[in-house]
Amino acid sequence: MKKSPVSPSFLKQRARQIKKEKSLTQHQALDEAAKELGHSNYKNFLNILDMGQPQPKPATEDQMQALWLDKQKVMTKKLYAVQPLFENFKIPFHDLFNTLNENKNSKDTVQSICEKSALKEYLELYFLIDALRDEEGEIDDYTPYHVAKKASLKNVIYKFKKGKIFVEGEYDLKLEFGFEYDKDDKHPTFQDEEMSGYFELTLDSDKNISIEDMDIGHNF
Numbered sequence: 001m002k003k004s005p006v007s008p009s010f011l012k013q014r015a016r017q018i019k020k021e022k023s024l025t026q027h028q029a030l031d032e033a034a035k036e037l038g039h040s041n042y043k044n045f046l047n048i049l050d051m052g053q054p055q056p057k058p059a060t061e062d063q064m065q066a067l068w069l070d071k072q073k074v075m076t077k078k079l080y081a082v083q084p085l086f087e088n089f090k091i092p093f094h095d096l097f098n099t100l101n102e103n104k105n106s107k108d109t110v111q112s113i114c115e116k117s118a119l120k121e122y123l124e125l126y127f128l129i130d131a132l133r134d135e136e137g138e139i140d141d142y143t144p145y146h147v148a149k150k151a152s153l154k155n156v157i158y159k160f161k162k163g164k165i166f167v168e169g170e171y172d173l174k175l176e177f178g179f180e181y182d183k184d185d186k187h188p189t190f191q192d193e194e195m196s197g198y199f200e201l202t203l204d205s206d207k208n209i210s211i212e213d214m215d216i217g218h219n220f
Helices: 008-022 026-036 042-051 061-087 093-102 107-116 119-133 138-142
Strands: 146-161 164-177 193-203 209-218
Touching: 008 026, 008 042, 026 042, 061 119, 061 146, 093 107, 107 119, 107 146, 119 146, 119 164, 119 193, 138 146, 138 193
Parallel strands: none
Antiparallel strands: 146 164, 164 193, 193 209
16 A cells, blocks of 8 residues: 555544444554555554654764753743742632532533633643643654743533543644844744644643643654
């Protein structure tokens, strides 16, 4: 079968459909989606994709260390600015959960209640903080010169089960160049970058957030 030239975001979207249809794990669904496009598995798809990308000249170890330290300073500064906004975000969680519990048998009502609350904005701050930490190095692998600027959620679905809010949807990350530069310089290196992903999480009345599933990739 001829291999279809598609973006990782398209393949991941198809994998999510397969995951729900066949009750597979995320890894199994990615392999199945890759096979539909003519690849032996998901790893083979990524290898083929990488072969078509120009490879930059590798930096020296000292250069990479200096860059990493500078970027950590920028990320830490931004994190200190955003973290208090998240911690002091005003949502009457216990009232929200009581209202949801009273209407738990109506999916439409649960969705409406959550949409009218500030829950979406609260979770956007959570995702921004997660991106600024970049503990898995996914942003750094894609664009080592950029840091997270803004997180936006879309196509969000809310459910209320067993006393917890289940949330699933998609998110976009806007990334900005993390170092000082001449603002009049319009070189592509300094332009904002974007990444996007899919998530599933649960939230309890004590504000504990548990990530059930999450992926991220860059936009083509």
